[in-house]
Amino acid sequence: MALVSDKEIEAFWRDGVVVIRGVLSDETLASMAKPVDRALGSEEMNNMTEMGTMVVPPSGGTVLNDPAAAKTGAPRGQFHGGTDHWWDDPDFEAFATQSPLPQLAAELMRSKELWFYEDSVLVKEPHTEEPTSIHQDMAYFQLEGDKVCTTWCPLDPISKATGATVYVKGSHRWERNFRPNWFVSQLSMPNTDGEEVPHYDRDDSEHLLCFDMAPGDVAVHHAMTLHGAHANVTDQWRRAISVRYCGDGTVYRFKRGTPLKPHHSEVSEGDPVNHPRCPQVWPR
Numbered sequence: 337m338a339l340v341s342d343k344e345i346e347a348f349w350r351d352g353v354v355v356i357r358g359v360l361s362d363e364t365l366a367s368m369a370k371p372v373d374r375a376l377g378s379e380e381m382n383n384m385t386e387m388g389t390m391v392v393p394p395s396g397g398t399v400l401n402d403p404a405a406a407k408t409g410a411p412r413g414q415f416h417g418g419t420d421h422w423w424d425d426p427d428f429e430a431f432a433t434q435s436p437l438p439q440l441a442a443e444l445m446r447s448k449e450l451w452f453y454e455d456s457v458l459v460k461e462p463h464t465e466e467p468t469s470i471h472q473d474m475a476y477f478q479l480e481g482d483k484v485c486t487t488w489c490p491l492d493p494i495s496k497a498t499g500a501t502v503y504v505k506g507s508h509r510w511e512r513n514f515r516p517n518w519f520v521s522q523l524s525m526p527n528t529d530g531e532e533v534p535h536y537d538r539d540d541s542e543h544l545l546c547f548d549m550a551p552g553d554v555a556v557h558h559a560m561t562l563h564g565a566h567a568n569v570t571d572q573w574r575r576a577i578s579v580r581y582c583g584d585g586t587v588y589r590f591k592r593g594t595p596l597k598p599h600h601s602e603v604s605e606g607d608p609v610n611h612p613r614c615p616q617v618w619p620r
């Protein structure tokens with residue numbers, strides 16, 4: 337049975353994002369609460385809040401912490417982010433490969449086959465001041481292709497106040513490559529190629545789409561869509577898992593300055609994706 341309608345497929349390709357309601361069951365969501373907690377406690381997790389204080393010295397080169405940017409005062413929440421938890425946590429692997437997500441992504445991208453690229457955990461504690469910087473996922477992926485997407489799966493109710501994601505409508509069709517940044521500052525990663533990401537006011541409803549979401553809803557965006565998220569100004573946690581997939585025609589394309597995964601040394605530019613670290617997940 338299809339998980340998405342023709343209208344939803346049309347919206348995905350027109351706007352570069354669509355929210356599919358009620359895709360994940362309560363049971364599936366509950367099964368990911370502990371794994372997310374485990375991820376938060378793991379050493380692989382980055383404290384994005386601290387990374388937000390990073391600056392590149394005017395002379396270029398190594399990124400430093402900017403003490404002036406570290407804020408003081410009332411206790412504030414931290415923004416945590418990490419990737420590839422499935423490498424050593426079977427619960428993340430099951431979520432990415434056995435849940436409805438692969439079928440959902442394949443249907444929306446009209447892809448006969450689908451591969452799993454990466455999972456990410458993105459948690460904003462209560463009162464996390466950092467909005468997520470506007471960025472383009474393709475800048476971080478060592479990939480090229482038109483059928484590449486992110487499924488953003490919140491475990492908590494989402495509104496603008498708790499840190500809803502925002503998407504620049506239709507930006508996946510601009511045919512423009514933007515430099516990757518540090519997610520919490522608009523600062524581009526050093527030695528990377530592309531244009532600087534333009535500034536957007538997150539409340540700019542003329543250009544940006546923003547959705548209230550319930551746990552179980554999934555926002556799927558195209559890898560070329562510019563997007564970010566609001567700060568979490570509430571007393572609630574904002575926990576989300578992103579699972580990233582690629583479909584028919586995707587090949588490896590290495591991007592200068594963008595972090596590599598260990599298995600990227602075993603594949604070559606232009607190879608179709610298909611490696612044990614990028615397994616086929618659809619059809620099952």
Ligand SMILES: O=C(O)CCC(=O)C(=O)O
Nearest residue numbers: 458468486564565576578
């Ligand atoms: O969760 C967030 O704050 C941002 C999510 C995002 O940018 C992504 O998963 O690609």
